[in-house]
Amino acid sequence: MRSEVLLCYSDTEDLVIGRSEVLLCCSDTEDLVLGRSEVLLCCTDTEDLVIGRSEVLLYCSDTEDLVIGNSEVLLCCSDTEDLVIGRSEVLLCCSDTEDLGRNLSCLDE
Numbered sequence: 001m002r003s004e005v006l007l008c009y010s011d012t013e014d015l016v017i018g019r020s021e022v023l024l025c026c027s028d029t030e031d032l033v034l035g036r037s038e039v040l041l042c043c044t045d046t047e048d049l050v051i052g053r054s055e056v057l058l059y060c061s062d063t064e065d066l067v068i069g070n071s072e073v074l075l076c077c078s079d080t081e082d083l084v085i086g087r088s089e090v091l092l093c094c095s096d097t098e099d100l101g102r103n104l105s106c107l108d109e
Helices: 100-108
Strands: none
Touching: none
16 A cells, blocks of 8 residues: 555545645546646546646546556446556545545555
């Protein structure tokens, strides 16, 4: 379990990170704003999640999987399903209206 990235996400709330390494702000139609230039994301409910670095290439839509271009992070996200990570480096839980707090136990698995 790594605590480098702790995310809290809801459809209209900010995406809150537990470490200053990555500062995200996300709403359903607003850009996902990062506090570090290492990762630049833009996300809307039906648009692609665009990354500023080729290290992580994500694609996200409301009902499609979040696909990563690097095996370092493997994410699967749907509107009501958890965000599943393929590497223990980053363990995220995401649903459209619930935050990560409800599933913090996934960080310990």
